Amino acid sequence: MAVTRTETLPIRTGDDVVRVRQRVRALAVEIGLGLVDQTKIVTAASELARNTLDYGGGGDVMAEIVQAGARLGLRLTFDDQGPGIADIEQAMTDHYTSGGGLGLGLGGAKRLSNEFHIASMPGKGTRVTIARWK
Amino acid sequence: MHGAELLRKVVVDDAGGIRDAWLAILAAGMTAHGGRAREGELRTQAGIVVSQLGEGLAAGDLDADGSGFAPLRETLADISRSRALQGFTPTDTANFVFSLKEPVFEALGRACGSGSPDLATGVVSAGKLLDRLALHTMETFLASREEVIGRQGQEIAELSTPVVRLWDGILALPLIGTLDSARTGVVMETLLQAIVDEEAEIAIIDITGVPTVDTLVAQHLLKTVAAARLMGADCIVSGIRPQIAQTMVHLGVELNVVSKATLADAFAVALRRTGRKVVRQQAPTEERR
Amino acid sequence: MDRIPILKLGGVLIVTIQVDMHDRLALALEEDLTAMIVRTGARGVLIEISALEIVDSFIGRMLVSIAAVSRVLDAETVVAGMRPAVAITLVELGLELTGIKTALNVERGMALVQAGLSEEDDGHGSDRGRYED
Numbered sequence: 044m045a046v047t048r049t050e051t052l053p054i055r056t057g058d059d060v061v062r063v064r065q066r067v068r069a070l071a072v073e074i075g076l077g078l079v080d081q082t083k084i085v086t087a088a089s090e091l092a093r094n095t096l097d098y099g100g101g102g103d104v105m106a107e108i109v110q111a112g113a114r115l116g117l118r119l120t121f122d123d124q125g126p127g128i129a130d131i132e133q134a135m136t137d138h139y140t141s142g143g144g145l146g147l148g149l150g151g152a153k154r155l156s157n158e159f160h161i162a163s164m165p166g167k168g169t170r171v172t173i174a175r176w177k
Numbered sequence: 178m179h180g181a182e183l184l185r186k187v188v189v190d191d192a193g194g195i196r197d198a199w200l201a202i203l204a205a206g207m208t209a210h211g212g213r214a215r216e217g218e219l220r221t222q223a224g225i226v227v228s229q230l231g232e233g234l235a236a237g238d239l240d241a242d243g244s245g246f247a248p249l250r251e252t253l254a255d256i257s258r259s260r261a262l263q264g265f266t267p268t269d270t271a272n273f274v275f276s277l278k279e280p281v282f283e284a285l286g287r288a289c290g291s292g293s294p295d296l297a298t299g300v301v302s303a304g305k306l307l308d309r310l311a312l313h314t315m316e317t318f319l320a321s322r323e324e325v326i327g328r329q330g331q332e333i334a335e336l337s338t339p340v341v342r343l344w345d346g347i348l349a350l351p352l353i354g355t356l357d358s359a360r361t362g363v364v365m366e367t368l369l370q371a372i373v374d375e376e377a378e379i380a381i382i383d384i385t386g387v388p389t390v391d392t393l394v395a396q397h398l399l400k401t402v403a404a405a406r407l408m409g410a411d412c413i414v415s416g417i418r419p420q421i422a423q424t425m426v427h428l429g430v431e432l433n434v435v436s437k438a439t440l441a442d443a444f445a446v447a448l449r450r451t452g453r454k455v456v457r458q459q460a461p462t463e464e465r466r
Numbered sequence: 467m468d469r470i471p472i473l474k475l476g477g478v479l480i481v482t483i484q485v486d487m488h489d490r491l492a493l494a495l496e497e498d499l500t501a502m503i504v505r506t507g508a509r510g511v512l513i514e515i516s517a518l519e520i521v522d523s524f525i526g527r528m529l530v531s532i533a534a535v536s537r538v539l540d541a542e543t544v545v546a547g548m549r550p551a552v553a554i555t556l557v558e559l560g561l562e563l564t565g566i567k568t569a570l571n572v573e574r575g576m577a578l579v580q581a582g583l584s585e586e587d588d589g590h591g592s593d594r595g596r597y598e599d
Contacts, residue, residue, distance in 0.1 A: 369550030
């Protein structure tokens, strides 16, 4: 799998979340994702960017256009240096929330992506990677 | 004598003999495989192949991928493409070239006399060349087959998601065949877009033609219904066959939607919900008498 | 801070969301709508979202909560014009817009709100509309 392009966006404010959505949409259009797939990855990005902001105290997202054979994909990596998640399994459960959210962020983002990976160190931060393939 | 030169001399000088012997083998194979290729067509093809083989060898090269053999490769590609479309087996297609070996070897034998060291060189060269050509033929054959399969797959996906307008604001989606997640995605999008385009209030998903409904299919159906509801349209599922209903109950699959036994029943419900009623214009013939 | 404009037509409040909302804007809309229902005694809320390219859990929660608050204040909420791709994504996300009525477009949405109103009027002849300012 080859990475053909990379860009990084900050997630510090609510407006940054909107900017992430718009940038992810533009990249999804660029690699030729269908309308439904575009909507899915943008929605997933919105959920994860908000998590980064609300629970991780801000961070950034790295957007990569990846290629495996003839297939193009969009991979997003959300990083924060927040408190981390002690029990990932619990955090992935629908309707579980430690804040005031609906608790659909992580599980929802996973369902909306082709690939999902989460790693977290309590006290160090959290990294969530998702990908959607054409 | 050089391998290519010997081979060229034999193939060109003995072209007629090689072709006839080859045709005899092909004809014998044909009867065994139900005689798919017509004899006249086969004779023409064999003639062209043998003469182009000679031309290729005349270029002084034994490399089947070289420019000298380009016309022959083209001919073989055409033949194998048409065979793929006509439904020949891979064996038939490969044998077309492989069976040329025997006549060529025999012709080499006739030209050199048995025991000649040239014979061995010639046989090895001819074997290598013909093997490579046969492989080339098979590659084209398979590529054509894959093309056919790909096209058919696409046609099936398109054919199998027709959204029909039954009445003002009432759509029907008759599903036929197995529902996998890729297909369901297409089906879902097509239906929801049609709901927007037709401003439909009710969509009937008819699954009479769906062979099995497992948990996954039921889930897909439910998702479609839920998405339509979010857009402001209602769905009715119709055509759940008795065996499927039983399987669903055994599997514990719940389909929490309005469902009707037949498309006609569902249509009647849809008409009623949109404030319409079907009435008979005149009494049936028996009653009039 | 920007606000999303709320129109009043008869006893119905109409909101068209045309921008990619950041979370603060969504919260502001919820507050404004609640205040406006109380102030005008509106009996219906119609939220038109055909321009929205995504509805994530935050906006979904805003819609659910507007509907719930409206209901407490005796007004009915209809969400109109959700795009197919958005609907599919919402279902996949696992979000159910409970307590919200939906319609294909504004026209249908308006009819749905009004049908709800006249149904109730037949029952107990509400005259809340007169309290408007």
